[in-house]
Amino acid sequence: MFVTFLEKSSKGSEMVLQHRITLLLLIFSCLIVLTDSCNNRCLANMMINKKMKSAPQGNTCSVNVSITSIKYETMSFDTKNMQMSSRIKVNMVWRDLELQWNTTISDAEAVMLPVDKIWTPELVLENVIDVTVKPYTHDVQVNRDGLVDYSAILFISVSCNDINLFNYPFVHGECSVAINGWNQSKCEVNFIHPPNVSIVGGIQGEWETLSVIIEQDQSFQNSSYLSVSLSISPFSAVVTLILPSVLIMLADLVTFSLPVQGGERNSLKVTLVLSFTMFLLILNDHLSSGGRCSPILHYHFCFCLVNLVFSMMVSICLTRLTLNDTILSWKCSKNNKKHKKTVSLGQDEDAGVIATKTFSDLPSEVASLQKVVTFLENIDQKAEVTSSNESFVDGLDKICFCFFLFIDIIYIIVVVIITRTDLCKEKRKELWVNEDFYDPPYTNGHIHYYDNYSFYDYFFKF
Template identity: 75%
Template sequence: MVLQHRISLLFLIFSCPIVLTDSCNSRCLANILIAKKMKSAPQANNCTVNVTITSMQYETLSFDTKNMQMSSRVKVNMMWTDQELEWNDTISNAKAVMLPVDKIWTPELVLDNAIDVTVKPYTNDVQVTRNGTVDYAVILFIAVSCNDINLFSYPFVKGKCSVAINGWNQSFCELNLTQPTNISNVGGIQGEWETVSVTVEQDETFQNRRYLSVSLSISPFSAVVTLILPSILIMLADLVTFALPVQGGERNNLKVTLVLSFTMFLLILNDHLSSGGRCSPILHYHFCFCLVNLVLSMVMSIVLTHLTLDERFLPCKCSKNLKPPPKTASLGQDEADAGVIAITRSSDLPSEVASLQKIVNFLENIDQKEQVANSNVAFVDRLDKICFCFFLFIDIIYIIIVVVVTRTDLCKEKKKVFWDTEDDNNYYYIGGALYFFNGTEYENY
């Protein structure tokens, strides 16, 4: 009886794995793995976690030219092996199982140059295979500063913006990311900016740091139509206004209108384009030159209009052929003389002679005033032609300078270092031993 009981007990013990194998399905297996509470990182003897990024999808959402900030969406697919999550056939025949993403450890990515980061799991579940390989996907919404892009030749700009996605690196432990060579780029054009390509590049100074290099370019059509072309047309209209007569206020009114219109475009430029930094866009200098040119042209036109009306504004004018009018002559005296002439009787000979003399003086004064007025007009016309030639010469010289400056690379922004070097203490494992790299050689730690 005792022997039979022992045989039955042994049969029950050896039959348990078979019962578990037949009864433990994928959901049962998932519950077993969840019960292990593997929330800590799978650490090897050298305290290093190796994570492979199988694929990466990049999309530029927007680009703020005023603040030089780029917002992007990056989908990262990662894989790593956690030996504590593997199982054999004695537990379950399932090849893979789905686990909740918050029940196991998942890697945290480090973005050194990010202004704002939002991390969302692509799904609420992760896939774990029989050998403990975890397949995990995450979506990153990233905002980075792109001050490395040189806006000096705006709107004809091409540059690169960096998105530093790496693992963390402490004194002894690190999360080592193996990044893919090819990155898929979706969504090419965002406003005036276009994403040309996205590549993974390695930093020249920090050998263990890599980053996404996003090549961007501006479509110049919008800026040319809304900013550059109107400024050129306004400057051309200002030169054409010299064809209007100086007398009257038509030219002055038109020049004031041009100045006010250009001020509106200057406000649009200030709201749209960044003006800070060492390499300020040349478009700011262009608008400044145009505004000063328009204001000077308006002031000169007003002065010339005054010169046609009042000769006292002509201290440098000299006329050899014309005699200045008598200082004692005045309009009131001329009117009085005209009244005397009208009432003089022809019977009084001396009075008639005096009246004739006054008539002659009156006519001579009128003729001198007409000659002075004509002289003022001729002198102002000469000054007007000189001003036109001066502004035309200045505009031609300015166009040549702009062409030369835009053809040469006069302004270069220095590349900024955005890595957090305090966490990178240059500790390495070589042959199972820990070494410290002091910049020139390795020292055993």
């Protein structure tokens, strides 16, 4: 009996000892786990293995993405085609609850993940001609609470036909860049824009970026766009286009001081017309001429070219009038024949005079002297006619000078009035169009079919 009691007590003490040893082993293993938690790389591999490529959707099927900052830079501006190329850096943050962890898994506050291993939002650019989107870095930062920090670089090309070039080069206008999220009838990626935009750089060629602000368009599902305010530095256009045209017109007026006789004035006017044609080609390569509000500089160059050509034609006609009484060539040819005939007769008379001096008597000498007097009187009469033609042409030349001077003064006044008033205003173009989808008729979460129409029939019948 006593021996049996001792055996039972020894067995009980052994079981208690085994339980204590097991408890100590469990405590020791837990301490090992706590002291040897997963490091950052191990945590990153765990996140990658989750394959979170879809958007973090809640019950409302929408994702809110906050844009923390936008940096805008105008790369170039094509004035002829009215296209603006820009570089935009966008920093975005959003919360993905599937990517969060607690301290039992890792003590890390944040981890770096490859950008192509998780979902990243895409910006929808409505009115761009060309766009290239690149991640700023190949890694994104994910915080412990699931907050994801991501940056993207956008290289875009936008048409800026809303800018009115009528008063070129004194132009100030705005070009819009529509930046929004994806939006459908039930699901959407909603972007929360920052209050302001930072500008990197300022002047690109003759164009200068003054400011960039974010504006909301409530008429199109709360769409947002960047309103880029631009202006042209007029110095280059004034020096290369406007100033040469004014100087050429001034030189054309100064050419009226040259004598009408001879070809010096006509050759100078032809040179001015050819020089102005060269500036017209430069303008055509630099500015667009289409649209209702074409730059007034095109009309200015057209007026100057017509004025120069007309002045050259008038100068040629005046030079013609100094030689003959008429401008028509066929009458001029008859006058030339008469002139040649009188010259030949004069030469014959001179020959007769010489002959009479040699072989004639006194009466014949008197007759020859009378012929010589008549010839000299004809020369004096012709000189008087030429002098009267020149005086008449000089009067016409002064009248033409006053006429062109008056036309130029009236033109300057008209141009100043036109540039001071907004005679041409372009209608602002819409950035968005109505979407090509329609909400199907829902009732209690179910689609109703009408007259044997399926959902796809209802969707595509429009």
